[in-house]
Amino acid sequence: MPSPPQHDQELSTELRTVVTRLIKKLRTQSPTHAKLSLTERSVIKLLDKQKEMLPNEIAKMEKVTTQSMSQILNHLLALGYITRNPSKIDKRKVLISLSETGEAILHAVRNEVDEWLTKAIQETCSTEDKAILRQALVPLSKLLEVD
Numbered sequence: 001m002p003s004p005p006q007h008d009q010e011l012s013t014e015l016r017t018v019v020t021r022l023i024k025k026l027r028t029q030s031p032t033h034a035k036l037s038l039t040e041r042s043v044i045k046l047l048d049k050q051k052e053m054l055p056n057e058i059a060k061m062e063k064v065t066t067q068s069m070s071q072i073l074n075h076l077l078a079l080g081y082i083t084r085n086p087s088k089i090d091k092r093k094v095l096i097s098l099s100e101t102g103e104a105i106l107h108a109v110r111n112e113v114d115e116w117l118t119k120a121i122q123e124t125c126s127t128e129d130k131a132i133l134r135q136a137l138v139p140l141s142k143l144l145e146v147d
Contacts, residue, residue, distance in 0.1 A: 026113050029116035044098065055070065082102055
């Protein structure tokens with residue numbers, strides 16, 4: 001039997017609140033993470049997945065203007081986190097990719113956050129709690145697929 005809409009609304013509110021607080025908490029657990037804006041971190045993660053992209057493609061995926069993306073990319077370039085290389089197909093275009101330093105930063109942030117989260121789970125969750133968290137990953141992952 002489906003739950004009443006009011007219960008779904010309450011669940012949505014509680015889930016949003018908890019997920020938002022957890023994300024904020026995770027961000028504070030990485031000193032490396034603190035140096036970058038949310039969009040800069042997102043661009044680094046995107047480049048890790050895509051390997052090479054045009055600046056306008058990155059701007060479109062991040063839902064920011066090309067001007068804003070230009071500033072973001074200039075900052076990441078100044079930090080040594082990305083590289084700019086001319087396209088082999090069209091020399092007028094520049095492809096953006098992560099530098100070795102950018103890859104190292106991404107892995108450092110992931111390790112810092114994962115270490116903190118692992119420790120937090122070990123210190124606060126029972127075996128049953130851990131099983132519930134594992135089960136919750138399935139419906140949470142489904143939520144990520146909805147546009």
